[in-house]
Amino acid sequence: MSRSILVLHGPNLNLLGVREPRHYGRDTLDDINQRLAEQAKAAGFALTALQSNAEHVLIERIHQCLDDGTGFILINPAAFTHTSVALRDALAAVKVPFIEVHLSNVHAREPFRQHSYFSDLALGVICGLGSHGYELALAHALRHLSQQP
Ligand SMILES: O=C(O)[C@]1(O)C=C(c2cccc(Sc3ccccc3)c2)[C@@H](O)[C@H](O)C1
Helix, strand or coil, X not given: CCCEEEEEECCCHHHCCCCCHHHHCCCCHHHHHHHHHHHHHHXXXXXXXXXXXXXXXXXHHHHHHHHHCCCEEEEECHHHHHXXXXXXXXXXXXXXXXXXXXXXXXXXXXXXXXXXXXXXXXXXXXXXXXXXXXXXXXXXXXXXXXXXX
């Protein structure tokens, strides 16, 4: 059974907590990552988090899952949600189960945010619950991995 979870954050999420609290809350990415790491550790799992503004960095980190035993991915692709077939293809290629997370309710926002290149491949999608959405996704990932042989 894999005991490793990867959390990926897309472009501009490094700005969290600074501006746009109406859509994205006041937690910083460090706040979110710290809470997730604590929760994973308490359950006996390892968690790695990466934020990048570069599509190829996220893609190459996903490719690494072919060799590093990652058992589950939580991903907030941010703006790449609506644009990146390449990032979608990377997830499809490695076949690691993933949950798509969005801080905001993208379905209540601009039309361009209401299409995702990831949702049909995802195990599930959580949006509009702020940073709690990441924690809910992690709880599911831990349960999923705990049920694996
Ligand atoms: O709701 C999300 O988590 C989302 O994935 C996140 C996004 C996102 C991510 C980071 C930054 C911004 S805009 C921003 C700019 C400055 C400070 C805070 C946010 C949007 C959007 O591009 C997506 O449409 C929706």
